[in-house]
Amino acid sequence: MNSFPFWIVLGLFLSPWFIYPSILIGISLFFRKYPSSWKKPDEWPPVSVLIAARNEEDVIASRIRNLLEQKYEGSIEILIGSDSSDDETDAIANTFRDQGVILYKSEKRIGKPLMIKKLLELSNGEIIVFSDADTVFAPFAVRELVTPFSNPSVGCVDGSRRNSLDDDTCESIYWKYETAIKKMCSSFGAVLGATGAVFALRRDLFMPLSPRRSDDFELAVMTRIQGSSCVFNPNAIAAEPSPDDAKQYRRLVRIVSWMFISGILLMGKALKKRNVLLFMQLLVHKVLRWFSGLLLASATVLAGFLADGRFYLILFILMCLFHAIAVAGWLLKRYMPSKLLVPYYFWLMSIAAIDGILRVLSGNPVETWEKKSKGRKS
Numbered sequence: 001m002n003s004f005p006f007w008i009v010l011g012l013f014l015s016p017w018f019i020y021p022s023i024l025i026g027i028s029l030f031f032r033k034y035p036s037s038w039k040k041p042d043e044w045p046p047v048s049v050l051i052a053a054r055n056e057e058d059v060i061a062s063r064i065r066n067l068l069e070q071k072y073e074g075s076i077e078i079l080i081g082s083d084s085s086d087d088e089t090d091a092i093a094n095t096f097r098d099q100g101v102i103l104y105k106s107e108k109r110i111g112k113p114l115m116i117k118k119l120l121e122l123s124n125g126e127i128i129v130f131s132d133a134d135t136v137f138a139p140f141a142v143r144e145l146v147t148p149f150s151n152p153s154v155g156c157v158d159g160s161r162r163n164s165l166d167d168d169t170c171e172s173i174y175w176k177y178e179t180a181i182k183k184m185c186s187s188f189g190a191v192l193g194a195t196g197a198v199f200a201l202r203r204d205l206f207m208p209l210s211p212r213r214s215d216d217f218e219l220a221v222m223t224r225i226q227g228s229s230c231v232f233n234p235n236a237i238a239a240e241p242s243p244d245d246a247k248q249y250r251r252l253v254r255i256v257s258w259m260f261i262s263g264i265l266l267m268g269k270a271l272k273k274r275n276v277l278l279f280m281q282l283l284v285h286k287v288l289r290w291f292s293g294l295l296l297a298s299a300t301v302l303a304g305f306l307a308d309g310r311f312y313l314i315l316f317i318l319m320c321l322f323h324a325i326a327v328a329g330w331l332l333k334r335y336m337p338s339k340l341l342v343p344y345y346f347w348l349m350s351i352a353a354i355d356g357i358l359r360v361l362s363g364n365p366v367e368t369w370e371k372k373s374k375g376r377k378s
Helices: 004-030 060-068 089-094 111-122 141-150 170-186 216-225 245-272 276-290 292-305 310-335 338-361
Strands: 047-053 076-083 102-106 127-132 154-162 198-202 229-239
Touching: 004 170, 004 276, 004 292, 047 060, 047 111, 047 141, 060 076, 060 089, 076 089, 076 111, 089 102, 102 111, 127 141, 141 154, 141 198, 141 229, 154 170, 154 216, 170 229, 198 216, 198 229, 216 229, 216 245, 216 276, 245 276, 245 338, 276 292, 276 338, 292 310, 292 338, 310 338
Parallel strands: 047 076, 047 127, 076 102, 154 229
Antiparallel strands: 127 198, 154 198
C-alpha cells in the first residue's frame, strides 16, 4: 500500500496540536506587536456588564454582588437578561434595582445570542463586558479587561477562566493548552475567539454574523475582520464551577454545533478581507481540531495496512496503545493517574465535536442552554 495517504492524514491530525503551536512560537518570538504588560488608560471608560441567565436563582445574587464589589476606577453598569426563567431569578435580581442593576425579562425563550443583543440595546457603556451567571470575577477582573483598550488598535480583550484546575479534567487539560496558545497569539493581536465567561469588546465593534448570532467566538473574530486586534490578558481572572464529564460533553456538543457554522462563515469573511492568517487559524485551530478523532482513527487504520514494515508497525502499536489507554480511562477513571487520562479526554472531546457537527448536518443544532440541575448549565 502507498504510504502517501497515511502521511497526509497524520499531517492533518498533527496540524492543530503540534505544527500550529510550533509556528506560533516562531511568530511570537520575532513579530511581537504587544507587550506582556499594559499601560493604564488616562481615563477609565464606562463599562456595561451583560449577563444572560435562565433559572439561576442559586447564583444570581452572589453574581451581582461580585460585580458590585469590583475595584474599578470608572463606572460599571450591570444588566441581567432573564430568558423566560421560571424560578426566583427575576425576583432576586429585582432586589438590586436600587443599586442600579437593570433586569430585562423575556417571557419566551429567545436564547443567549438574542438576549445579549437585547441587553446591548439597553446598555450605555463604551466597553462591553460579557460573562455568565455562575462566574465569579477576581476583584480587579473588570479593570484588567479594560486596561488593554488604552491601545486604540485593541478591539477585544479575552480574560482567563479558571475552572477545573484543581483536578485534571477534560476542561482543565484543554484550557491549559488553550491558554498557552492564547498567550502566543496575543503577542501579535491574533487571539482566535474569546472566553464567554470573561471577555470585553469595544461597543462600536459589536458585529455578530447575523441578528440571531452573538456568541464569544464570533464577536472576537469579527473584531479582527473589522481590522482591530484581539488580545489576551491573563490577569483578568474569573472562576467557574467545574462540570463533570457528562455535563462537559453536553456543553461541548452545544458549543461545536453552534461554532461549526460560525467557523465556515468566518472563514469566508476572512478570505474576502484577504486575511490569510485568520483564515488559516480558523481552518487549523478550529475545523481540523474538531475532526481530530476521525483523523487519528483513519491514521491508525492506514498504519495497520502498512504494518508489514517495522516503522509503521511501531506507529500502529503506539496508536492502538493510545486508544487502549482511552478505553481504560473510560472504564477505570478513578483509579488511573491524571496524566494517563489525556487519551480519554481527547476522545471525549473528539466524540462531542463529531456529535455537534452531525447535529448541524442533520439540521438540529443546539442553540439554547437548559438547566439539568440547580446551579449548573448543560
